[in-house]
Amino acid sequence: MKKIVIAIDGFSSCGKSTMAKELAKKIGYIYIDSGAMYRAVTLFALENNIIADNGNIDVEKLKSMMKDINIEFRLNPETHLPETWLNNKNVEKEIRNMRVSNNVSKISAIPFVRHKMVELQQKLGEKKGIVMDGRDIGTTVFPDAELKIFVTASPEVRAQRRVDEMHSKGEDVSFEEVLENVKSRDHIDQTREESPLKKADDALELDNSHLTIEEQDKWLEKHFNDIINS
Numbered sequence: 001m002k003k004i005v006i007a008i009d010g011f012s013s014c015g016k017s018t019m020a021k022e023l024a025k026k027i028g029y030i031y032i033d034s035g036a037m038y039r040a041v042t043l044f045a046l047e048n049n050i051i052a053d054n055g056n057i058d059v060e061k062l063k064s065m066m067k068d069i070n071i072e073f074r075l076n077p078e079t080h081l082p083e084t085w086l087n088n089k090n091v092e093k094e095i096r097n098m099r100v101s102n103n104v105s106k107i108s109a110i111p112f113v114r115h116k117m118v119e120l121q122q123k124l125g126e127k128k129g130i131v132m133d134g135r136d137i138g139t140t141v142f143p144d145a146e147l148k149i150f151v152t153a154s155p156e157v158r159a160q161r162r163v164d165e166m167h168s169k170g171e172d173v174s175f176e177e178v179l180e181n182v183k184s185r186d187h188i189d190q191t192r193e194e195s196p197l198k199k200a201d202d203a204l205e206l207d208n209s210h211l212t213i214e215e216q217d218k219w220l221e222k223h224f225n226d227i228i229n230s
């Protein structure tokens with residue numbers, strides 16, 4: 001059967017990764033969370049005092065240390081899902097905390113960070129058979145992807161989903177705090193100079209504010225089958 005590249009882009013916390021993971025599992029493709037890579041760089045920057053307490057970034061120090069950042073995805077033998085490893089350490093959980101979330105947009109707006117991540121992402125997709133989610137996958141990483149999806153949902157719906165997710169993991173956050181983070185990330189993601197978040201002209205748009213997970217999975221699978229059978 002022919003293998004394709006599937007690019008799923010959209011705003012933060014809009015359920016991209018849920019649908020991307022589910023589809024990848026169903027069709028036997030590799031799933032890559034490109035946001036996890038920017039989060040891993042941010043964690044590295046926090047751990048190496050590249051980001052000051054006031055949020056200022058020592059860009060020159062980060063540039064000189066980029067060669068010391070090794071990001072990999074390794075399959076968890078139990079869940080069969082890829083997990084993010086930074087310099088031989090599993091950081092899958094740590095990269096989702098609030099400190100990383102509050103700093104990741106600024107780190108991911110730095111051109112040399114993006115260039116290194118895009119190069120890595122393109123390598124991962126060389127053999128096709130991949131579902132990758134992010135912000136610029138359909139526009140910059142894989143402009144020739146056979147299936148491109150652009151997912152949206154209102155900021156309030158997305159903030160609530162993230163609050164539920166964090167509460168279920170025992171993290172204590174307020175709706176207001178998360179909504180603020182979602183809105184500020186939307187703004188930075190859409191207005192940055194280097195590959196800003198925007199829908200590719202040939203992407204299919206999905207507003208999932210009022211869809212169940214099952215409904216959105218069905219929608220995506222139908223579009224995948226349409227391409228495979230065409």
Ligand code: DC
Pocket residue numbers: 012013034035036038039104105108109133134135136137185189
């Ligand atoms: O999807 P996420 O929330 O885990 O992404 C974390 C951050 O990384 C987000 O603020 C935007 C950035 N990002 C990006 O700039 N390009 C991507 N392809 C993926 C994520």
